[in-house]
Amino acid sequence: MLSDARLDELLLQDAPHGDLTTEALGIGGLRGRIAFAARADMVVCCSEEAARMLERCGATVGAVTASGTALAAGEVFLTAEGPAAALHHAWKVAQTLVEYASGIATRTRRIVAAARAVAPGIAVACTRKNFPGTKDVAVRAVRAGGARMHRLGLSETLLVFPEHRAFLDPADGDWLRALKAREPERKVVVEVADAHDALDLLRAGADVLQLEKLAPDAVAAVVALTRDRVPPPVVAAAGGIDEGNAAAYAATGCAVLVTSAPFFARPSDVKVTLTAA
Template identity: 55%
Template sequence: MNPYTLPDTELERLLHEDTPQGDATTFALGIGARPARMVFRARDPMTVCGSEEAAAMGRLRGLRVDLHAPSGTRAAPREPLVSFTGPAAGIHAVWKSAQTLMEYLSGIATGAAELVAAARAGHPDCAVVCTRKSFPGTKAASVKAVLAGGAGAHRLSLSETLLVFEEHRRLVDAAPADCVARLRRRWPERPVVVEVADHAEALRWIAAGADVIQLEKWSVAAVAGLRAALREHPHPPRLAAAGGIHAGNAADYARAGADLLVTSAPYFAPPRDVAVSITRDSGADP
């Protein structure tokens, strides 16, 4: 279920950000060495993400950790996610950084899972892929959350895919077929994706041999019309609906004939609440 775990160097940075000169309160109270127990639980239903990072943070501060819900798990309210035992100094040093990271990533993962479920209700083979429009500096964590929610990555960077926008075409003095041929000569193993604004433009690039036609801000009816026009096509391209795609309309676009739903919506999903309890360590189960 877990796509990958963020490196310790990144987790150390997050921990240090919250305790640059230590934990003043725990130090002043003189409780840093006391044995403590901390349990993270789901407050509401969620698709979990970031539990491996929370666990790793605990280990970096010398805590014993039990990971109950790996990323990608669908957790019910009150279900334990991660538990930590060890000195109170380590517990308090890890608490907010680990909790907050899990809340944000679980929000993205839950939003992605809801969108995937909606798309598959419209058509079981429709895929959901997320753009690279995550908050700058959070790409690795955000992509992990998207994958944990069952979606895929549309493009991780400009280096990864061939996606021709209108903004490219304004600077190219070549016919569509020549553009596609040039792209294939330079990057023969990569599909050619072209974003189009209307039906006529889509047909021009389909005739030119594009592998994927991205339909930017098309209505459901317009997507259905293009799919109908391709019914007799011997090698139809894949159709990717993009722009304004969310859980409320995903099923409609999937039913209309979109093979892919391209979206940024999960990145803006609200965080999922992770409840935290900290007690003296009694050795009890969560």
């Protein structure tokens, strides 16, 4: 869950000097109720954060549905009561946060469901290609949708791209062995764009082969060629994977689907009803 400090920051962005309209109307002290509901089927995310925003503004939350819950159209997932000033202050920021986060969670769930209908044990992992400044929300939404993060950032994983290898001798695998010696506790992931390159890097000691934009039949061929190795490498399919082709990639036998698609999901539509008590 996002911290109170982060939620306060979001609230402050929307009302740095208070809510002028509510104050000018003189209705801030009147009691009211607020309810949030799904306009269409969705996987809700950041409902707890929305509830906490309402509490931080002075409202009392009545009920809240947990992030990761699949909702049907019309289903209410959050209610609260309190002064009109509190409800209006939190209203739009809370609604928008839930809409964007739930959009990511809903698309994530669709991709996971499509993949696991074919390969129940496959992992779906999302990249770090979220909109800058929103990683905490993006990670929360990915997890609510049933996937995991492929990388949280540059600081904790070894993922060698072709853009790294451009500075290395392509005919010399010593760089990979040296890298593993320097970081013995970490697996080395190498992104490759063809099966021949994948096998060369496997022989050099790569732990994970990330196949970038290979067609499903090419991914299946790499899986077949590497299956008998001891230990077998982890084969991850990446690039352009979404709910439309996740099943085809899952059928290849690879262990992981790597995707950025959830971050470009359309926000979910949340209906907010605000009434006098």
